Amino acid sequence: MDPVTVYLQGWGLLLALMTGLWVLSVIRRNASIVDPVWGTTFVLAGWWYHAHTPTGDPGRKLLLMGLVTVWGLRLSLYLAWRNWGEPEDPRYQAFRRRYGPQRYWWVSFFQVFVLQGTLSWLIGAPLLGAQLGGGPLGWLDAVAVAVWLVGFAFEAGGDLQLARFKARRRRSNELLTTGFWRYTRHPNYFGDSACWWAYGLLAVAAGHPAWALGAVAMTALIIKVSGVALLEKSLRSDKPGYADYVRRTSAFLPWPPRRS
Secondary structure: OOHHHHHHHHHHHHHHHHHHHHHHHHHHOOHHHHHHHHHHHHHHHHHHHHHOOOOOOHHHHHHHHHHHHHHHHHHHHHHHHHHOOOOOOHHHHHHHHHHOHHHHHHHHHHHHHHHHHHHHHHHOHHHHHOOOOOOOOOHHHHHHHHHHHHHHHHHHHHHHHHHHHHHHOOOOOOOOOOHHHHOOOOHHHHHHHHHHHHHHHHHHHOOOHHHHHHHHHHHHHHHHHOOHHHHHHHHHHHOOOHHHHHHHOOOOOOOOOOOO
């Protein structure tokens, strides 16, 4: 089976998953159930590609899927824990008010579920490229693992530090400026992006650099669309000391803080 066919089948798999989630969201009147599944979509697509790429190097395929599975399931479990018992995300509530209850049930199918499934499919291209043909593991694979370890430490560590901070803070407008958050205002987003650059490097190591463009897409999405840019808007208005934090702390790439 040629790679394009396998890739398109992966899209169909993700759309089938998202359709099932959409039906459940209509029943529960809560589109937020899609968020915890984001990481798992890459795990499912990656294992689909793993099963349909017999010519890929076995060592690199298992390495990739080990990294992706740990990353994706950790993210899904964290988001499920964070969202448990919470009302629908304000983003989806705003969409619901905009379109009204008579329209949102079907608008959400395309605006939320099909969109996220398609984005996951496009971004997940390195998960196929790294499992196609290629030589045995080499130095570039080792670099990819090192990048992934740094990224995973920032993403998982940043989430853990933020969860502990929220559990003990006294006021909702307090700022977390220690740990990973001392060196970047968004350690979890930086870590997420770094993990995807690791997957892209594995695709390059397999001899298929074009498939690594998914890592570029993920970084652009995080910085310009749904991550840093979106969050910064609310933080600047909700957190009184955020302007000073911005002056001292790098927005994305970790860097020693500047003096006030």
